[in-house]
Amino acid sequence: METVKRKLIDENGLRVDGRRPDELRPIKMKVGLLANADGSAYIEQGKSKIIVAVYGPREVHPKHIGLPDRAIIRCRYHMAPFSTTERKSPAPSRREIELSKIIREALEPVIFSEYYPRSMIDIFIEVLQSDGGTRCAGITAASLALADAGIPLKDLVAACAVGKVDGQLVVDLNDEEDKEGEADMPLAYIPAFNAASLLQMDGQLTEEEFFKALEMGKKACLKIYEMQKQALKERYLKIKESVEAGEENQEA
Amino acid sequence: METVKRKLIDENGLRVDGRRPDELRPIKMKVGLLANADGSAYIEQGKSKIIVAVYGPREVHPKHIGLPDRAIIRCRYHMAPFSTTERKSPAPSRREIELSKIIREALEPVIFSEYYPRSMIDIFIEVLQSDGGTRCAGITAASLALADAGIPLKDLVAACAVGKVDGQLVVDLNDEEDKEGEADMPLAYIPAFNAASLLQMDGQLTEEEFFKALEMGKKACLKIYEMQKQALKERYLKIKESVEAGEENQEA
Amino acid sequence: METVKRKLIDENGLRVDGRRPDELRPIKMKVGLLANADGSAYIEQGKSKIIVAVYGPREVHPKHIGLPDRAIIRCRYHMAPFSTTERKSPAPSRREIELSKIIREALEPVIFSEYYPRSMIDIFIEVLQSDGGTRCAGITAASLALADAGIPLKDLVAACAVGKVDGQLVVDLNDEEDKEGEADMPLAYIPAFNAASLLQMDGQLTEEEFFKALEMGKKACLKIYEMQKQALKERYLKIKESVEAGEENQEA
Amino acid sequence: MSITPQTEPLAKIKSKQIRELLKTGKRIDGRELDAYRPITIETGVIGKAEGSATVSLGNTKVLVGIKVETGSPYSDTPNTGVLTVNAELLPLAHAIFEPGPPDENSIELARVVDRGIRESKAVDLEKLIIVPGKLAYVVFVDIYILNHDGNLVDASALAAIAALMNTKIPKIVVGEDGEPKKTEEFKPLPIQDCPIPVTIAKIGGSLLVDPVLEEENMASAKITITITKNGNICAIQKSGPGTFTLDEIVEAEKTARRKAEEIREKILSSAGG
Amino acid sequence: MSITPQTEPLAKIKSKQIRELLKTGKRIDGRELDAYRPITIETGVIGKAEGSATVSLGNTKVLVGIKVETGSPYSDTPNTGVLTVNAELLPLAHAIFEPGPPDENSIELARVVDRGIRESKAVDLEKLIIVPGKLAYVVFVDIYILNHDGNLVDASALAAIAALMNTKIPKIVVGEDGEPKKTEEFKPLPIQDCPIPVTIAKIGGSLLVDPVLEEENMASAKITITITKNGNICAIQKSGPGTFTLDEIVEAEKTARRKAEEIREKILSSAGG
């Protein structure tokens, strides 16, 4: 069987969805949309749609898993059965189990866990629609949800993948680029530390490409970081408005 | 493939097993047949055969699931692998999990749980042969087993299904009527409260049919209630005899 | 389909691998090869290869499974996925669950469990290559690992199967003899008690054969017992050497 | 095994307040006893799913996605397609939900929603057979609870029926060689009915529709009655450790019938939109 | 992983009493060391099962149901039918049994019963093949423990063989088109042997058959020896944390042989009845 592979970069150097190599997909972020969660956020990055809730810090249950010197972080990355082209079984796959760990470790460095001994902070990431880059978008949104929960953070974590398609490095791969491309490198970046809290790669990159990919990844993350700050600002303005409205009402 | 549906009500208004619409199947009840259980009962309703054991009130294990103000009730409805036409896997099915909950909630209203804080009462219902109406027969027998265990009850719970077959309302459906009929409505009734502690329905009923079905169900339950009282009386007479026989032996 | 069964005993009375009926397969034992375990042993019996680690006595976790008057023994018999001709799923099979119990019960009689109340002793048996007789070889090696862990023992347990192939009783069956033979009788023997701590049988034996098989099994176990003592002696000599070497170094 | 749950303690003062208000026919959020919270319905929210809908009932928020695949029909119903309902009480949705396999509550929820759809014959399963006995459409209805503030059954069932009405399935043609082939064309799921569930809780002697979580936690029992478009009852589920008198059941049925009518209009207009 | 179990503490006084009696060759219920409790066998108790039997050994009560279906033979035995034994220690039967998947005790029980049936060739599996390599009868033996008062192995194995002897399977005819078809006719399972297990417990220096639960809890070890109709041993299982001397094993074997003969007659007459 012969399959003619579609070109992923056209003659103008544009990608399948018309983007330049260093161009992010359209991104929408919303903070604080779930009523019960202590913090929540929603992100749309291209066609990927992810919702995140944070509960905590709250009492650990069962008690013996608590730590005497800091909060434990519990993290679940989970895909809805209807988020993918073929229905995904709701039971956690090996991939989801690995990503839950890797994402937890990407977020722990910014959390002041030591403020909350014997407590736990829960981060629930639900991928409602998957179109590539969901672990990164999940981290981006989880940072917002943590901030929304009022948990003291050293900085926000911004995440984005860099990849290689048709021999060219590009940022923020969509599903087709991820599957058909030659490499995929998800990166979570913490500006305050100039450091990566998540870094994975599969595919093949030369050393030179790798160093360039790191730089491109950092820049992409910094753009996302600005959007995160903007999203939080909007959330605070909204809260402020409603509080002031409440005060006015009380005064009235 | 064409299937000619068998008529479920004949020209004389009789059902596939010759019963009138409001006629129960032959019912046998026996109380106190298992040596280890604190209480037990066995019921045959048509070809359905069910055995129930009650253990408790006993210490809760693990302790943290206990309640400070009353006993917890644990209830399992389970079908033997050989109880059905096709072998049933012994692992609990979604149906069995739902019925275990619904049956627990049908029995809780009559138990003086508040007499036994931090304790538990276990109700184990095993369907040995299934021919329709097993959740209702299970509740009927479980009431007897609870009484046999000496657990103080506000009343007995009597249960029976009402259904619609060939357009006609009938009580106590057998398996064929349940599967081929147009509606099935299991009802658990507590005479002392004139109230239902279980009510489910599937199929379709008009409002008028529904109200009539409720009345028929109540009457059927009251007949079963009389049989329950009779079964308990026999049990007590037997215990009394054996106690008196024991006393005579001691005197002799 | 016709299958011509290969003869398992040839005209000279020798078995498929050239052994006499009462001849063991070549056996290699090594004690103390795993760095982390408190005790360990490795056995090769024919092509069967088994490694055993012992941890303990150590604190029981969770605490409530501890016993007030003695240590609990935990035992796992497990086959590597690559140990068999067809890959074995890593999840424990019903056979492995039964053997774990039976092996635990074969070892418990020689352990001074009462010396270590509220503690546990763990025995992990991994079959790396399976060619018949693995439960027996596992017990043989586990005894060595227990001794290596410094756990006080009443005696060593030596184990070996006796079987019937082509109408003749033979010891220490290999896989082919086990599968094609007429009976298999694994025996674990404790010389100090002249007693069996494991005895199973499947296939068919007459009473006379059974009594003879018991005797042959005892003799085979006694040979293995001598090898066990030799293996322990070598281990102690090696430890002694290294200790003395250490002392000399210190003196020097 | 089903075990008496540990219900969250509702502050006594709040509980008393709810009870007092109810005596005067009022509820904590100002609703009438027979009033639903505002219902909002949005369909087509997940493009990768063959159908989808979000339903909000006040703060209760449910997302349903429909996936349609092909597979074998059940051996005892060789001439009909397959419909499966699954519910997940996501830990996102409330502090008491823990990750893990479905528990009795999510199984009951899924089965009550399933019963409403199945018994009303809302989806014409006979049209979902491709090759009798061999190949059928398999419709997965996945209920995703995003925020739990009571009455998950009604919110889930409404989202499910809205999502089903929103579903498009690929046309499959059986070629001359007998091999089924997916085409590029899509067609709507064959929908025949629009069953509406109405859940009524009992607190003290009062019956109230669409309970919020605080009310649910205090209620001795709940009953869900599902009504078809021609006014038949197609599913009932009494739930919770208490009872309903027969009179209360009759009253509940009448309320359910009335409310179902109102809600169905809302669903149909939003599905048409 | 197998873990030393927490055995129920037997009241010291009772335990001492049992031990004292044993020294005089007596047991708490008055039996001789080699006497079984009364055995009652009833077959055909579950009409929906292809075969069934209840066996009571004193207060120990076991129900076995046999279901027969058709399925693929195992790839390494393409010419024989399939036999599967499963045991459930129902929570009905004793306060220490909890609901859940089979634990090591129920698995051991099932496997010991299985071994007796399989190794005696009680069921002629070669007659249970329908289409070699393709289709075979699959026989499920489900052991249901209803009341546990010791010696579950013997009660279960007796109920299993009685139920198998009671089993009727539908005749299946392979048509000219090679398609197998169930007929309305039934035939008995092909039974060739009647293996009888005898379980002997060791308390102190005494060997006693058919232990009640109180004896079992005190016993250092048990041994089950299963005997075929022509007097061969076809299965042995030593169980429990103690040992048997080789002399004790010889003694146990002789007892088992003697008791098996007696019990087999009982089984055969009840099966014939």
Add this chain to the structure above:
Amino acid sequence: MSITPQTEPLAKIKSKQIRELLKTGKRIDGRELDAYRPITIETGVIGKAEGSATVSLGNTKVLVGIKVETGSPYSDTPNTGVLTVNAELLPLAHAIFEPGPPDENSIELARVVDRGIRESKAVDLEKLIIVPGKLAYVVFVDIYILNHDGNLVDASALAAIAALMNTKIPKIVVGEDGEPKKTEEFKPLPIQDCPIPVTIAKIGGSLLVDPVLEEENMASAKITITITKNGNICAIQKSGPGTFTLDEIVEAEKTARRKAEEIREKILSSAGG
């Protein structure tokens, strides 16, 4: 769900000592920061497996066995064979490992090893198809951890590639009737690359390769970089709750590249031997 693990408390004094030494560029076992422990590789240790190898990295000891069977290719890759990597953290190997289904650590381990093999195309999966869309070789790589003293990833990945290079698979011929038949001949697995993983841990500001367990427990993070024979990076995994600055990542990559070259020679010579 992933939960912050309870790390074993390292004696404070030991921890301080390790840290002090590192400031002077030294490690507790005397190694340079970029030195591996002695590596020993033995292949063909399990005759029943189609391939096998043990690798020791100091006291860390891993056994990998390869089983090759035939089965269906995945429906989305009908023209390639199947490769599956599984890892078991045996309770043999360390006091903290408990028996049970794979946890997140063993799953991550297996997936990191899998990625290195898959992305380097070390096994030419396209040569492992027998009948396109129907029948393929299925290669199981089972990682068995026998003793855990840190850096399981490198030891496992080296054992895996050594075992794969050692694997012989039965030749299968598709007859004229289209039926595949196993022959008595064996051929080596088609190996195209030899990916080498290098794991680097970060303690304080120091980067050190091949950490022992005590170092791992103190490390804030680890990174594994896998290098193909022509010097490409084919897999990366950062692990652990800390971070690497971008400069540290660049440094780690250079170290990894250098060490991978050295180790590959060792592997290739031992495989050739």
